[in-house]
Amino acid sequence: MTTAVIPARGGSKRIERKNIRSFGGKPLIVWSIEAAAASRHIHRIIVSTDDAEIAEVARAHGAETPFIRPAELADDFATTGAVMKHVVNWMSDQDGQEEPVCCIYATAPFVRQSDIDDALEVFRTTDVDYVFSATSFAFPIQRALRLDDQNHVQMFYPEHQTTRSQDLVHAYHDAGQFYWGSRAAWRENRPIFCERSTAFLLPRYRVQDMDTPEDWERAEWMFRQLREMSTT
Numbered sequence: 060m061t062t063a064v065i066p067a068r069g070g071s072k073r074i075e076r077k078n079i080r081s082f083g084g085k086p087l088i089v090w091s092i093e094a095a096a097a098s099r100h101i102h103r104i105i106v107s108t109d110d111a112e113i114a115e116v117a118r119a120h121g122a123e124t125p126f127i128r129p130a131e132l133a134d135d136f137a138t139t140g141a142v143m144k145h146v147v148n149w150m151s152d153q154d155g156q157e158e159p160v161c162c163i164y165a166t167a168p169f170v171r172q173s174d175i176d177d178a179l180e181v182f183r184t185t186d187v188d189y190v191f192s193a194t195s196f197a198f199p200i201q202r203a204l205r206l207d208d209q210n211h212v213q214m215f216y217p218e219h220q221t222t223r224s225q226d227l228v229h230a231y232h233d234a235g236q237f238y239w240g241s242r243a244a245w246r247e248n249r250p251i252f253c254e255r256s257t258a259f260l261l262p263r264y265r266v267q268d269m270d271t272p273e274d275w276e277r278a279e280w281m282f283r284q285l286r287e288m289s290t291t
Contacts, residue, residue, distance in 0.1 A: 061158045061179075062103040062150065063095035065122065066142045067165035068133045069110025073271050078108075078165045079116050083282050087269070088113065090168040092120045097172035100179050101161065107146050109133035125149075139238075140248040147245040157242050159183075166269035167236040168282060178239055178259040188244035189251050192234035193258035194266040200230040231258060234266045 067088055071077040079086040088106070095104045106117035107128050114124040126149065132142050143162055150160070159182055163170060174192065182190040201219040204212050214220060219227065238251060249255065265285070267278040 060102045060154065060156060061100050061161070062105060063098070063101045063161045063163050063175075064143060064146045065091050065095070065104065065106045065117070065163050065165050066139060067106055067108045067110070067113050067117070068128065068137070069108065069113055070133065070135070072135070074269070074275055076112075077269065078110075078113055082168055082275075082279070083286075086116050086120075087168060088116060088165040089120050091163045091165055091170055092117065092122050094167075094170045094172045094175060095161070095163055096121055098175050099172075100176055105146060105150075106165075107142055140245075140251070143240070143245045144248045147242050151242060151246070159239050159241055160245055162238040162240065162245075164235055164237070168269075168278065169265045169267065169285070170236045171265075174259065174261065175237055178237065181257060181259060182239040185257055187255055187257050188249050189238055189240040189256040190259050191238040191251055191256060192236040192261055192266075193231045194234045194261045194263050196230045196232060197263060199224050199227045201227045231260070234261050235268060236261070236266070 065088065067078040074080065078088045082090070092104055095101050104122040106114065106122045106124050108114050108117070108124060109128040109130065117124050128142070129145065132145055139162065147160055159179065161175060161179070163175070178190045178192070201216045201222065203215045205215060206212060233252070264281065267281055268274045269278055
């Protein structure tokens with residue numbers, strides 16, 4: 060039985076109560092729950108949370124909350140890998156299966172059922188530990204700048220100041236939506252961003268962080284545009 064796990068702790072600092080704040084007319088986490096529920100392959104949705112209100116919202120929309128996340132996995136330093144290890148160990152004790160598990164972030168309103176399902180097909184046909192959502196950087200990272208205390212500029216890679224952009228290696232980053240992984244990989248907390256992983260690429264217009272108020276405002280604008288596109 061293939062499972063989706065949605066980590067959702069209650070202590071968001073930069074955007075208060077982020078995981079259940081209204082976005083597009085629904086609590087933010089609901090978009091992730093609904094995408095998982097629409098999947099052709101996911102049969103169970105578990106929300107890992109330390110927060111009673113998040114748990115209530117999750118259950119109201121069809122997810123399970125079979126345990127309260129331990130306090131040591133609910134602070135600002137808890138990693139996704141540690142949370143997933145805890146959940147997968149609990150699952151393995153319950154069912155003894157070895158089906159892959161999909162981690163879906165609660166802050167992924169742009170996640171699509173079709174991407175989740177297509178990425179699982181890649182996972183099943185590729186000898187890797189993980190398949191995760193990613194997208195390309197909008198600008199060449201070799202042209203990145205840093206500012207000192209006086210706001211003076213330095214290039215991270217000054218050797219590429221005059222390199223043509225078409226001659227620079229393309230760079231990609233985590234899209235922060237979903238991560239298919241084997242149970243063994245999650246149990247052993249193996250690194251995701253390594254040679255044992257494959258990136259499932261998404262277009263940049265469907266990828267947005269949700270970490271700051273500015274991120275949230277931009278995501279709302281993008282979401283409205285995508286809705287308008289889908290109805291025209």
